[in-house]
Amino acid sequence: MESYEADAVVIGGGVVGLAVARALVREGLGVIVVERNGRTGEETSSRNSEVIHAGIYYRTGSLKAQLCREGRDRLYNFCRDWRVPHRQCGKWIVAVEPEQVPALERLKTNAAANDVQLEWLASARHREEPALRAEAVLSSPLTGIIDAHAYIQALVADIEAGGGWVVCHTPVEQLVSEDRHHRLVLGGDAPCELRTPRVVNAAGLAAIPLAQRWEGMPASEIPRAYWSKGHYFAYSGRHPFSRLIYPLPDATGLGVHLTLDMAGQARFGPDAHWVETGDLTVPASLRERFAEAVRPWWPGLDPDRLVPAYAGIRPRIHGPDDAPADFVIQGSERHGLPGAVNLFGIESPGLTASLAIAERVRERLA
Structure with missing residues (x-):
């Protein structure tokens, strides 16, 4: 040898x-x-999701918070220098019901502790996304997308x-x-x-x-080692959104959210499933579950246009109860x-x- x-x-x-x-x-x-x-x-x-994250969700002082913020700025500069397709399109984080607004307020406080500024949007600005149903919205202008x-x-x-x-x-x-x-x-x-x-x-x-x-x-x-599988569904045809739309995070992650690729196609995901194998199939039977997750903030969703796209597995070092x-x-x-x-x-x-x-x-x- x-x-x-x-x-x-x-x-x-x-x-x-x-x-x-x-x-x-x-x-x-x-x-x-x-x-x-x-x-x-x-x-x-x-x-x-091919998202450039701003650094909103992570525990203050953690490596995730520090390196997300630092990496975000480095990545935008790298994309400009190397002409990597990307867009700082921003994202909205939405509360659908009044009782969810305090959770948005806590998220804004956590982001500020991570030196990431979120903006409350006046209700008049909600009309920029006319298909969206929201009681309150936080805007993250530093969030973007990238061609991975x-x-x-x-x-x-x-x-x-x-x-x-x-x-x-x-x-x-x-x-x-x-x-x-x-x-x-x-x-x-x-x-x-x-x-x-x-x-x-x-x-x-x-x-x-x-x-x-x-x-x-x-x-x-x-x-x-723990593996968490996330599925994605694409949305066939045109959609009404111009930026990323995120619900409030849940116990398993950031929730099923709307992202855009560089061509403007919408996709939804990921969900989260603890798995032990590397199976990357996307069961069509998940379509209705995805529709149920999205309908609260997009009532006009046509579930028949949700198409299985791809799945990914995240390498985690914490389990479902941690x-x-x-x-x-x-x-x-x-x-x-x-x-x-x-x-x-x-x-x-x-x-x-x-x-x-x-x-x-x-x-x-x-």
Whole structure:
């Protein structure tokens, strides 16, 4: 088996892994990204709402709050510099009934604590979305949408321009840490061995299983993995909305909301289901459940125009009865392996925060 060396290896070719690799390449390191799938970004990175989040919902002081806000600004700048299609279209968060207004007020307070300003809309402005039924509305002007596939392509282009490599069809079959170095045995089309002083586990859904197979990684530092599946339905034909519409969040997440893609097509989702398999089918039988979730704020919805679109699975480190967990950026201060970083529980707002997460990883490996 051929053996090679690299300054750094990033395991996982989703947006976070690619952003980390880009940050390390820009430090002058020789970086290899290894991705088990046939293309980059095939899993969580391309199966989400493609929303640039403002940083509204997260616990004040948490990594999610800090890195969402920082990553949001970095991502808008990156999109402008690299001409990645995006639009700062804003979103409305709506209370449908009077008794929901206090929850909106609490959300506004939490956002302000995260240094994100939301605006109460006067009832006269509700007419900007004439199909919407709402008792009260908070506007988030910093929320936007992005073409996630174009973002992935731009990250790969920047990595390769800096001399880095992105290699697909390359699963990690063995990972051993010893003597301040890390040895990876890679499978796929060209099996080989890689040695490196720096390795980043950014494998998303596979991050925890990979850490469990990592020789030298203490089992006590590896959280339990949970998977949450979210379905999306597209809306066939024209719709009346010009911005994103979100209900109040619920116990499982942000609720079934309306997002737009760069072509203006509307889609609804995600819902949330705890799963143990990677099945990505979207049952048509969920159509009525989606319609019931949307009708309170869009009474004119035609459920027959809801079309199964796609599903995604979020890598969570909290279960259905737990409080939402924060991002985990785990370095040697926890696991004791110099030059190694684990990224656990990188779910939403992972895409928005990706460039900020990359900076944190770069700092740890400096």
